[in-house]
Amino acid sequence: MKPVTAILIGAGDRGKDALASYALKHPEEIKFVAVAEPDDKKREQFIKAHDIPEEMAFTTWEDLLAKPKLADAALICTLDNIHYEPAKLALEKDYHILLEKPLSNNVKECVLLGELAKKYSHKVFSVCHVLRFTKFFSKLKELLDSKVIGDIVTINHNEYVGRIHQSHSFVRGNWGNSKRESPMILQKCCHDMDILLWLVGNNCKKISSFGSLDYFKEKSAPEGSPDRCIEGCPAGDTCPYNAVKIYLGDNVEWPTSVISADTSYEARKKALEEGPYGRCVFKCDNDVVDHQVVNM
Ligand SMILES: NC(=O)c1ccc[n+]([C@@H]2O[C@H](COP(=O)([O-])OP(=O)(O)OC[C@H]3O[C@@H](n4cnc5c(N)ncnc54)[C@H](O)[C@@H]3O)[C@@H](O)[C@H]2O)c1
Known part of the structure; x- marks a missing residue:
């Protein structure tokens, strides 16, 4: 049997690492033929791993879905507030859909997606309720x-x-x-x-x-703790949330892989110095x- 062909929208933690990696282990079942991902590093990693030609790599879902139908199925793995539009358009383009949960974080969009799923009932419309x-x-x-x-x-x-x-x-x-x-x-x-x-x-x-x-509020912050763990926190040795221990150790899989697509020590250190994952858990937004x- 020919493998199912698929496009991936959002090559982040779920799209690239959790879901599409299945295709690398089971090429006889599924093959990715195109991707949409704004992050250059993630997009490049994806097309290299899945042997996808450059012209099938797009920066956004709009660019990818502007093309005629390219595959059997679309996996939509963008963040919650970018689920509805690509799912709607992909259904209209006659793709089978695997959409990450939650359906949407807008109740009206959830209802509309339910109606679309009925309208296109000849297609698979599946939500990643993995349990x-x-x-x-x-x-x-x-x-x-x-x-x-x-x-x-x-x-x-x-x-x-x-x-x-x-x-x-x-x-x-x-x-x-x-x-x-x-x-x-x-x-x-x-x-x-x-x-x-x-x-x-x-x-x-x-x-x-x-x-x-x-x-997880400022009132729980250890005395003298800086805004970022990497700035040297007096509670660093005992704090179970010390970002340095969590992200700069040997583990470069989840959750470390999320803080930077480049998992080199230098890139991870920069992410802790500048990005959201370096913040003291008691001083976030x-x-x-x-x-x-x-x-x-
Ligand atoms: N099923 C589960 O158990 C499970 C677990 C975790 C997360 N999720 C869901 O998966 C979804 C993605 O989560 P994640 O952890 O992979 O997030 P992520 O931030 O790692 O991945 C989202 C990706 O979408 C990309 N993106 C942003 N704008 C885009 C655009 N216009 N076009 C194409 N791609 C775009 C981002 O650059 C990013 O790489 C979320 O909705 C989340 O709720 C599901």
Whole structure:
């Protein structure tokens, strides 16, 4: 069977590293033929790894989708606020779609994408709610559907975001500020909302929620701490969020790969001196919750 052909929109952590890397291990199943990515380094790394000709490398999704249809499928892996437009256009161009979650951080766009998915129901329109495809949740679903424990009355579900994940993504990084991207309940917990609805097989009728940002604030900063860890923090040896320890060690995979596409020591050091990931976690522009409870 011929491999599925695909285009990639957004060659960042998810697009380049988490998803498209599958094609390098399974060339008989899928082949990337074009990419849109504004970051020169990431774009070059991608076309080199996937053996894509220069003329099939584009700076933005607009440039790529202005071309006639180039492949069977489009993987849309841009940040949350650049999901709707490329997904809409790619559907209209007759691509199958794999769109990163959340669908959109705009409720109207979510509804419109739902309508488009129905309109183009002959195409695959899939959202990366990856938990559904894990062995753990697939088994759980199978057991619940077989009624092995009888009817579901209550589910107690906890989402614990690990220490590094929280500080990297939801304090220093892309999703620390809800006005810039999305609030935690959407950005992280769309996975949980999806899995709960899927497991129960029913819709939610009433919802209540409370939460706040309590810890990752200036009040928790160690005495004498500078704005950037690399400037020499008196708490550097004991602080679990010391950016120097997290990003300048031996690990150049996630989360280090996110701070700079060039993972040389010098490039990473510069990223900590100048970029968002070098900031003290207690002195960022974050506003998303660090704890939240939801009743559905
Ligand atoms: N399914 C999951 O479990 C999961 C996990 C993490 C993130 N995500 C989602 O994946 C998406 C991407 O997250 P990420 O961590 O890869 O972010 P990222 O910042 O690493 O990647 C986004 C990429 O899009 C590129 N981009 C920006 N503007 C563009 C444009 N106009 N045209 C083409 N590319 C453009 C950026 O340069 C960047 O490389 C987000 O929506 C996020 O919510 C999903």
